[in-house]
Amino acid sequence: MSMVPVLIAGGGPVGLATAVELAHHGVRSLVVEPRETVSWLRPRAKTTSARSMELLRRWGLAETLRARAPLAVSWSDEAVFVTSLLGREITRIGGCFGLDLVGSDLAAEPGQQAPQPLVEEILREAVGDALLTGWQVAGLREDAEGVTVRIVSGDGEEREVRAGYVVGCDGPRSVTRAAIGARYEGRQDARPNFNIVFRAPGLAERMPHGPAVHYWVLNPAQPGLVGRLDLKDTWWCIAQGVRAEDADPVRLAHNIAGAEIDVEILATDPWTARMLLADRYASERVFLAGDAAHQNPPYGGHGFNTGIGDAVNIGWKLAAVINGWAPAALTATYEAERRPIAADTIEAAAANMATLAPELADPGLMGDEAEFEKVRPAVAEAVLRTKHSEFHSLDLVLGYTYAGSPIVADGAGERLPHRWLAPGESLYDRLGRGFSVVGDRRAPGVAALIEEARELGVPLQVVDLPGEPLTLVRPDQHVAWRGEDPAGALRRALAHA
Numbered sequence: 001m002s003m004v005p006v007l008i009a010g011g012g013p014v015g016l017a018t019a020v021e022l023a024h025h026g027v028r029s030l031v032v033e034p035r036e037t038v039s040w041l042r043p044r045a046k047t048t049s050a051r052s053m054e055l056l057r058r059w060g061l062a063e064t065l066r067a068r069a070p071l072a073v074s075w076s077d078e079a080v081f082v083t084s085l086l087g088r089e090i091t092r093i094g095g096c097f098g099l100d101l102v103g104s105d106l107a108a109e110p111g112q113q114a115p116q117p118l119v120e121e122i123l124r125e126a127v128g129d130a131l132l133t134g135w136q137v138a139g140l141r142e143d144a145e146g147v148t149v150r151i152v153s154g155d156g157e158e159r160e161v162r163a164g165y166v167v168g169c170d171g172p173r174s175v176t177r178a179a180i181g182a183r184y185e186g187r188q189d190a191r192p193n194f195n196i197v198f199r200a201p202g203l204a205e206r207m208p209h210g211p212a213v214h215y216w217v218l219n220p221a222q223p224g225l226v227g228r229l230d231l232k233d234t235w236w237c238i239a240q241g242v243r244a245e246d247a248d249p250v251r252l253a254h255n256i257a258g259a260e261i262d263v264e265i266l267a268t269d270p271w272t273a274r275m276l277l278a279d280r281y282a283s284e285r286v287f288l289a290g291d292a293a294h295q296n297p298p299y300g301g302h303g304f305n306t307g308i309g310d311a312v313n314i315g316w317k318l319a320a321v322i323n324g325w326a327p328a329a330l331t332a333t334y335e336a337e338r339r340p341i342a343a344d345t346i347e348a349a350a351a352n353m354a355t356l357a358p359e360l361a362d363p364g365l366m367g368d369e370a371e372f373e374k375v376r377p378a379v380a381e382a383v384l385r386t387k388h389s390e391f392h393s394l395d396l397v398l399g400y401t402y403a404g405s406p407i408v409a410d411g412a413g414e415r416l417p418h419r420w421l422a423p424g425e426s427l428y429d430r431l432g433r434g435f436s437v438v439g440d441r442r443a444p445g446v447a448a449l450i451e452e453a454r455e456l457g458v459p460l461q462v463v464d465l466p467g468e469p470l471t472l473v474r475p476d477q478h479v480a481w482r483g484e485d486p487a488g489a490l491r492r493a494l495a496h497a
């Protein structure tokens with residue numbers, strides 16, 4: 001039987017990110033994934049948040065994603081509300097999804113629009129040999145020393161792999177979730193949705209609205225949300241309120257465009273929004289991450305980004321335990337820190353879903369110029385009132401905190417505020433891969449922390465900022481402690497008894 005420190009069930013974005021995080025700390029893993037290649041025609045998530053981009057920067061992958069993303073961050077940060085792609089503009093919202101944070105003091109990276117398969121492909125490249133495709137997890141048996149995982153190939157061949165720990169990133173129908181006896185709790189939206197990916201040569205050139213990352217079509221006859229997948233001719237579209245059995249994808253594309261354009265349907269994907277949270281995230285040695293643990297409506301672009309946060313949280317903790325600088329109790333804090341954030345994200349995304357294109361659409365918008373101008377101000381006001389927070393959610397994206405976690409000191413837990421130390425150099429770039437102490441190197445607390453780290457075998461980087469108070473920073477860039485006397489701070493941050 002082969003042996004691996006961590007087996008990851010599922011090589012979607014979250015499973016791959018977990019493997020990258022483990023590798024960042026020198027820990028080997030095996031990602032078991034049935035899909036041989038990424039699914040280019042199911043683009044799903046398009047927004048990589050500013051926080052996920054900071055984490056990609058930490059892995060050295062942010063530049064790669066930007067270089068290969070079809071829509072450069074400078075291309076647009078706007079959402080435009082229209083009667084159709086070729087029709088009239090109602091209003092627009094700028095600064096969407098943190099795409100405007102280029103060079104900002106708020107974040108080390110702006111957000112980036114990129115189709116999910118591109119993110120997955122870049123993560124697959126980073127994971128390298130740790131990815132085993134063509135296989136899936138069929139079951140697992142946990143004991144005091146490890147987990148025996150049964151994997152099955154596409155041809156029905158069976159093997160067993162012995163792992164110290166398992167991270168279940170196997171999505172909504174997670175085998176791992178079932179294996180640890182956890183259950184999703186929550187609800188699903190009543191409205192069906194129908195996604196289309198289509199090619200429409202020349203459509204962009206005819207469109208009067210200019211660059212935007214989202215075009216919201218507020219036509220009551222066919223409301224929807226549409227955007228460009230690339231700067232060639234490929235588009236994605238969510239048609240809201242359309243049942244798969246009634247869907248005529250070509251007609252949908254014509255309605256959204258507002259004309260009988262030339263269109264080639266590349267893929268369709270019916271889906272229903274779900275607000276689901278696993279009742280628990282872990283057993284002793286098996287942890288759930290990403291959609292296996294939580295699902296939220298896509299509005300606001302949080303789904304996969306929340307999963308990347310899970311991956312980093314469980315990844316550094318498992319690495320600390322496996323590398324021998326934390327007790328196993330550290331991994332029990334994963335659920336306490338991440339589950340409340342998923343619960344908040346689900347509620348925020350559900351609130352975003354309360355007002356979509358069907359609710360904003362008004363028949364008057366489709367009338368003559370006089371009728372349009374009569375209803376336009378009220379519709380524009382409703383858009384700005386109800387949609388602002390969906391496109392501007394930095395409180396959730398950058399502001400989530402682990403305050404109240406048993407391993408952070410009172411008043412700590414938030415993401416270390418980023419700042420530029422030199423042109424292009426974020427404070428984050430100076431942090432170590434283990435813990436870091438940021439502040440005046442001459443403060444007595446620094447020597448005490450160095451001594452505590454030496455005793456515990458914890459990697460500790462000192463980031464000297466003369467004259468500044470001391471901050472103890474975790475490997476995930478969250479603040480574990482602040483103050484003058486750090487006695488016991490590192491022990492607490494690592495869940496030592």
Ligand SMILES: Cc1cc2nc3c(=O)[nH]c(=O)nc-3n(C[C@H](O)[C@H](O)[C@H](O)COP(=O)(O)OP(=O)(O)OC[C@H]3O[C@@H](n4cnc5c(N)ncnc54)[C@H](O)[C@@H]3O)c2cc1C
Pocket residue numbers: 009010011012013014015032033034035044045046047116135136137138169170171172173174175195269271289290291292298301302303304305307
């Ligand atoms: C139609 C649609 C539109 C969406 N739009 C957005 C959006 O705009 N923004 C956003 O943030 N999110 C969006 N999402 C959600 C986003 O796609 C998910 O949150 C994200 O994919 C979660 O990543 P994951 O790795 O946790 O799970 P998944 O991407 O589901 O990956 C799970 C992986 O596990 C594999 N797997 C399954 N079973 C097994 C098994 N037994 N053993 C091993 N592997 C297994 C699967 O092949 C898959 O690769 C959308 C989702 C859908 C369905």
